Each structure stands twice: as C-alpha cells, then as structure tokens.
Amino acid sequence: MSINEEIISMLKKTVLSATTTGRIPDVGLLDIQIDYPKRQEYGNLSTNIAFLIAKKISTSPYLVAQIIIESMEKIEGLISRVEIAGGGFINFWVSKERLYKVLKEIEETNESYGTSNIGQGEKVLIDFVSANPTGPLHVGHGRGADYGDILANILAFCGYKVTREYYINDVGTQMRTLGESLKARYLQLLGQDVQLPENGYKGEYMVEIARTLHRQERDTCRNEEVGFFTNFAKESILEDIRKTLIDFGIQYDSWFSEKELYDSNQVDEVIDSLKKLGFTYESEGALWLKTTAFGDEKDRVLIRQNGEYTYFAGDIAYHKNKYDRGYDVLINAWGTDHHGYIKRLEAAMSALGYPANNLVFLLCQLVSLIRDNQPVSMSTRAGEFVTLSELIKEVGQDVARFFFVMRKMNSHLEFDLNLAKQSSKENPVYYIQYVHARTCSILSRAKEKGLSLNQTADLNLLKLDEELALIFKLASLPQEIINCARFYEPHGLTAYLIELAGIFHNYYQHHRVISANKELSQARLVLVNAVRIVIRNTLTLLGLTAPQRM
RNA sequence: GCGCCUGUAGCUCAGUGGAUAGAGCGUCGGACUCCGGAUCCGAAUGUGGAGGUUCGAGUCCUCUCAGGCGCGCCA
Numbered sequence: 001m002s003i004n005e006e007i008i009s010m011l012k013k014t015v016l017s018a019t020t021t022g023r024i025p026d027v028g029l030l031d032i033q034i035d036y037p038k039r040q041e042y043g044n045l046s047t048n049i050a051f052l053i054a055k056k057i058s059t060s061p062y063l064v065a066q067i068i069i070e071s072m073e074k075i076e077g078l079i080s081r082v083e084i085a086g087g088g089f090i091n092f093w094v095s096k097e098r099l100y101k102v103l104k105e106i107e108e109t110n111e112s113y114g115t116s117n118i119g120q121g122e123k124v125l126i127d128f129v130s131a132n133p134t135g136p137l138h139v140g141h142g143r144g145a146d147y148g149d150i151l152a153n154i155l156a157f158c159g160y161k162v163t164r165e166y167y168i169n170d171v172g173t174q175m176r177t178l179g180e181s182l183k184a185r186y187l188q189l190l191g192q193d194v195q196l197p198e199n200g201y202k203g204e205y206m207v208e209i210a211r212t213l214h215r216q217e218r219d220t221c222r223n224e225e226v227g228f229f230t231n232f233a234k235e236s237i238l239e240d241i242r243k244t245l246i247d248f249g250i251q252y253d254s255w256f257s258e259k260e261l262y263d264s265n266q267v268d269e270v271i272d273s274l275k276k277l278g279f280t281y282e283s284e285g286a287l288w289l290k291t292t293a294f295g296d297e298k299d300r301v302l303i304r305q306n307g308e309y310t311y312f313a314g315d316i317a318y319h320k321n322k323y324d325r326g327y328d329v330l331i332n333a334w335g336t337d338h339h340g341y342i343k344r345l346e347a348a349m350s351a352l353g354y355p356a357n358n359l360v361f362l363l364c365q366l367v368s369l370i371r372d373n374q375p376v377s378m379s380t381r382a383g384e385f386v387t388l389s390e391l392i393k394e395v396g397q398d399v400a401r402f403f404f405v406m407r408k409m410n411s412h413l414e415f416d417l418n419l420a421k422q423s424s425k426e427n428p429v430y431y432i433q434y435v436h437a438r439t440c441s442i443l444s445r446a447k448e449k450g451l452s453l454n455q456t457a458d459l460n461l462l463k464l465d466e467e468l469a470l471i472f473k474l475a476s477l478p479q480e481i482i483n484c485a486r487f488y489e490p491h492g493l494t495a496y497l498i499e500l501a502g503i504f505h506n507y508y509q510h511h512r513v514i515s516a517n518k519e520l521s522q523a524r525l526v527l528v529n530a531v532r533i534v535i536r537n538t539l540t541l542l543g544l545t546a547p548q549r550m
Numbered sequence: 551g552c553g554c555c556u557g558u559a560g561c562u563c564a565g566u567g568g569a570u571a572g573a574g575c576g577u578c579g580g581a582c583u584c585c586g587g588a589u590c591c592g593a594a595u596g597u598g599g600a601g602g603u604u605c606g607a608g609u610c611c612u613c614u615c616a617g618g619c620g621c622g623c624c625a
Binding site: 033034035037038039042046048051054055060061085086087088089132134169172173174284285286287288297300301302303304305306308310311312314335336337338339340341342363365366368370406407408410411412413414416419427428430431433434437438441442445446449483487491492494495498499502505506508509510512513514515521528549550 | 567588
C-alpha cells in the first residue's frame with residue numbers, strides 16, 4: 001500500500017470509530033482527498049476531510065478536525081506529526097521509518113517501481129496516429145504519436161492490457177487520387193506530358209516514389225491500371241511511416257487495414273444489422289443512419305448516392321470489430337479537427353447496442369511550429385509541411401518527444417524550433433537526463449573507492465530535511481502515474497521529473513554523497529540509487545532515453 | 551450563425567474547488583581548488599472582462615471580449 005492509501009485507510013477508520021462513539025454523526029460515504037501542500041510548513045500531505053464533514057453537519061471545520069485528530073486510529077510507523085491549520089486542514093508529516101521503507105521498496109522492485117493495478121487486466125485498444133497513407137507524417141502527427149505511445153506505456157504500467165493499433169484508411173477517393181498522382185509522376189519520368197490530377201498530391205515525395213518504381217520496373221508499368229499505382233504508393237508510404245515511427249521510438253502491435261473490412265464483408269454486415277434494427281432509411285438516393293435518435297445534430301449518410309460507402313460506414317464496422325475482438329476500452333487519440341465526428345460514432349455504437357461509455361475519444365490540439373519567431377507554414381497541399389522525420393533529425397528524438405508531451409493535450413502547442421535546438425543546454429530534457437547521468441556517475445565513482453551499494457546501510461543517517469523531502473518525492477511516483485492514467489494526461493510526469501530533478505540537483509550541490517564518513521556515504525548511496533531508478537523508470541515511460549553519460 | 555478547445559509572469563506553459571498561484575526560457579546579480587558547472591543560490595513582473603454559486607474560485611455556472619479548430623453524400 002502506498003503512503004496515500006495508508007493515510008486514506010487510516011482516516012476512514014478514524015471517521016468510523018468517531019461515528020460509533022457518537023462524536024460525529026454518521027455522514028455516509030466521503031470522497032477523501034489527499035493533497036500535497038504547497039508550503040513545507042504544512043507537512044508532506046494534507047486532507048480536507050474536516051471541511052467535507054463540517055459541511056454535511058453544518059458545524060465548524062476546525063471542531064471536526066479536532067475531533068478527528070483526537071480519535072485518530074494511528075497506523076504504526078506511518079505518521080510522525082499531525083496538525084490542524086488554516087481553519088480545518090489536517091496536515092501530516094510522514095515518519096522517517098515509513099520513508100526509509102520506500103527506499104527499500106524502490107531498490108527491490110527496481111524496473112517495476114511505480115506500477116499499480118488500477119487497470120486490473122482490462123483490455124485496452126489504443127488507436128493513434130492512423131494518418132492516411134497519402135504522405136509522410138508531419139509534425140502534428142508527431143504529437144499524437146508521442147501522446148498515444150506514452151499513454152499506452154502508462155496504462156500498461158497501471159495494470160491494463162494494452163494494444164497499440166494503427167488504422168489504415170486505404171479505401172476511397174483519396175486512394176484513387178493517390179494512385180492517379182503516382183501514375184502521372186511515373187509517366188512524366190517516361191517523358192510523357194501528363195498533368196497531375198486536380199486535387200493530386202503535389203509533394204516531392206511522390207516524385208521520389210515514382211523514381212523508385214521506375215528504378216525497379218523500368219517502363220513496364222506504363223499500361224497498368226490506377227489500382228496498381230495506388231497499391232505501390234500506399235505500400236511505400238506506409239513503409240516510410242513505419243520507419244519514421246520506429247525512429248521516434250514507437251512500435252505498434254497491430255496495423256489494421258480498412259480495405260480488409262470491406263473485403264471480408266464486415267461493412268456490409270454492420271450496415272445490414274443497422275437496417276434490421278430499424279435505424280436506417282433511404283433518402284435522395286442515399287442510405288442514412290438515424291444518429292439523431294442518439295443525440296447527434298443530424299442524421300448521417302452511410303452509402304452515398306453514387307453507391308460508395310462513406311468513411312463513417314467503415315469506421316462503424318471498425319469499432320464493432322474492436323469490441324468483437326474482446327477489448328473493454330477503445331481509446332481513439334485523434335486530432336482536434338475530428339471532434340465533430342465523435343457524436344455520430346457514439347450514436348452508431350449505441351444503435352448497435354455496444355456500451356458507448358467504453359468509447360474514449362482523446363483529442364490533441366494542433367501544433368504550430370515557430371522558427372525565428374515566425375510561424376512555419378505547414379500546408380499539406382502545397383507539399384511544404386515539415387515532416388516528423390525532419391523534425392527528429394533537427395532537434396533529436398528525446399527533445400522532440402519531451403516537447404510534444406510537456407503540454408496538456410487540449411491546449412495548442414507552440415513548438416519553438418530555436419528553443420528546442422539552439423538553447424538545447426537549457427532544455428528541461430537535459431536537465432532531467434543530467435540527473436540520471438550524475439547518479440550513475442556517483443555510483444560508479446563510489447565503486448572505485450570501494451563503496452558499493454549495501455543492503456545493510458543505516459538509513460537512519462538520512463535525516464536532513466532535503467533528504468526526507470527527496471525521498472518523499474520518490475514515494476509519490478506511483479500516485480503521479482495513477483493520476484496521469486486516470487485522466488489520460490501524461491504531461492504531469494514531465495512536471496514531476498522537473499521537480500524531482502530540481503530537488504536532487506539542489507541536494508547534490510549542498511551535500512557530499514561520498515565523504516570520509518563511510519556509514520553516511522553508504523546511506524546516501526542508497527538514496528542516490530533510488531533517485532536513479534525513479535528517473536530512469538519515468539523517462540522510460542515517456543519514451544525517453546536515460547543516458548549514463550552525456 | 552452553431553458546436554468544441556484555449557485565454558495565468560516579457561515569452562512558452564503548469565496548477566484534484568483549498569492555505570501566501572508555480573516552473574522553464576529570457577533579463578540582472580552571485581557560488582565550492584571538492585562526487586560531472588548541461589549544476590546551484592538570489593532578484594522582478596500576475597489569473598482577458600462582468601456577474602453568480604460557497605466556509606473557500608485560476609478551477610464550477612451565466613454573460614461578454616479575444617484566438618484556434620470544426621460544422622460535406624471528404625477522409
């Protein structure tokens with residue numbers, strides 16, 4: 001049990017006993033909150049429980065707090081001091097013994113320190129990036145990629161069974177346009193005077209693909225159908241996307257093709273089901289789904305007048321397929337430009353009788369790139385966007401990943417290339433990674449001097465305020481991770497790392513780890529090692545490297 | 551016009567309805583002959599606006615102003 005859990009359990013017991021002895025009336029269930037106070041003189045943790053109770057029974061929070069403290073069912077070795085402050089806050093100081101236990105725990109659990117089991121083995125499928133295979137990933141996709149991957153890491157750490165999936169939109173008009181564009185570029189290489197189609201893909205990468213095709217097949221493809229070119233373009237682009245994601249440190253468990261949904265009749269089947277359920281109708285030559293019956297603004301088309309299926313039709317089949325594969329939670333990490341699409345998909349799934357509340361939509365706001373205080377144009381049509389792989393090349397994988405996840409996903413991200421690159425030494429990524437390198441360096445230095453990590457080190461020697469604050473910060477990692485998982489917000493971990501790094505650097509600057517005092521040195525080495533483990537585990541969750549040297 | 555998101559320090563942004571609103575960058579001034587100076591210490595500047603809810607509001611509600619995105623038988 002974590003310290004927070006122990007305190008909550010202690011408070012629950014206390015309230016129960018105060019109720020049974022009649023000192024407090026029965027107030028029912030309480031949502032007890034444990035806070036981290038902002039000021040050191042308020043202790044390590046605080047609770048507002050007295051305010052909650054006082055409100056229900058209309059009395060003074062201070063009085064309630066007093067009663068709670070007097071009837072406190074103390075847990076042995078957990079708390080060293082309790083105080084009332086600010087008119088009703090109850091502040092706790094965690095005992096040294098409890099903190100030393102955390103150090104032991106970190107050492108023993110090592111790579112798995114910070115894990116929890118709030119997921120209880122629930123199966124989660126997270127669909128992220130899923131950019132159309134019509135061009136290279138750009139910077140905006142990078143944010144979604146980073147976010148989805150880190151979220152998957154965090155959920156897995158919290159006991160969920162996570163699958164990362166990429167949904168490939170490989171049917172429809174855009175695919176035809178893609179094939180036509182490649183064919184035009186290819187024929188141009190053969191010296192023919194051919195124009196790109198009107199909404200064709202103008203990017204330079206299409207010329208590259210045409211060159212590759214020409215290199216492989218010479219002029220033998222000149223009479224091939226568009227479908228041939230579509231396929232060739234799709235495969236080369238997907239290969240490029242896959243490679244870019246690997247360069248970014250991201251591996252998918254599954255690549256799911258929309259085309260296969262059609263080929264295996266799953267789209268027709270799902271439309272049949274919807275028809276039988278009576279949620280469809282025909283109008284103006286098209287087939288509509290009554291999404292308004294489930295709160296959508298207007299009904300949506302499934303099959304167009306010209307007989308083609310909409311993207312929506314395929315997506316319903318896709319989500320049905322995901323449920324049928326046995327996933328409990330379906331997470332869709334999309335760009336904010338898809339938000340209008342959520343209602344209709346929820347409506348469709350409700351119509352089919354699937355639990356809509358297991359559908360989770362997480363929207364990443366857009367990214368704008370800034371260079372030399374000027375916005376960088378990222379128009380896809382003109383083919384002048386900055387690709388993700390260019391960004392990785394320019395600022396490095398770690399910096400790119402950290403910058404993407406540093407902000408809340410529903411705020412816009414301004415990615416300042418100059419800041420990320422030129423002032424890289426002032427960069428928070430390095431600030432954090434430096435802690436890792438430094439701890440590694442201290443440990444190896446200690447080893448040279450014949451001081452090794454020792455199970456029997458006397459941790460009681462760690463009694464400086466800075467040391468206890470540092471350990472307490474290490475102790476809060478599991479809870480930090482749980483909070484991130486619960487709200488699907490990984491950016492909290494970046495803040496955690498910056499704070500932890502600050503505390504450590506400060507400590508290091510003012511106190512020697514390795515000194516003439518052998519016992520003290522050994523105790524401090526245990527602390528340093530614990531910092532190393534926590535930093536490394538958290539960096540790993542964020543998809544970042546933990547360098548031993550820099 | 552309607553819907554979603556965002557307005558917090560000079561800039562980029564944190565901030566479970568809780569106590570004196572915090573970081574980084576930038577600016578200015580300092581630090582051990584020492585385990586890594588990619589470090590540390592110190593200084594300054596504040597919630598777009600108006601109401602409301604309550605013991606308490608950056609956080610919740612209403613209105614308003616400003617910016618972004620979306621409102622296809624595109625994907």
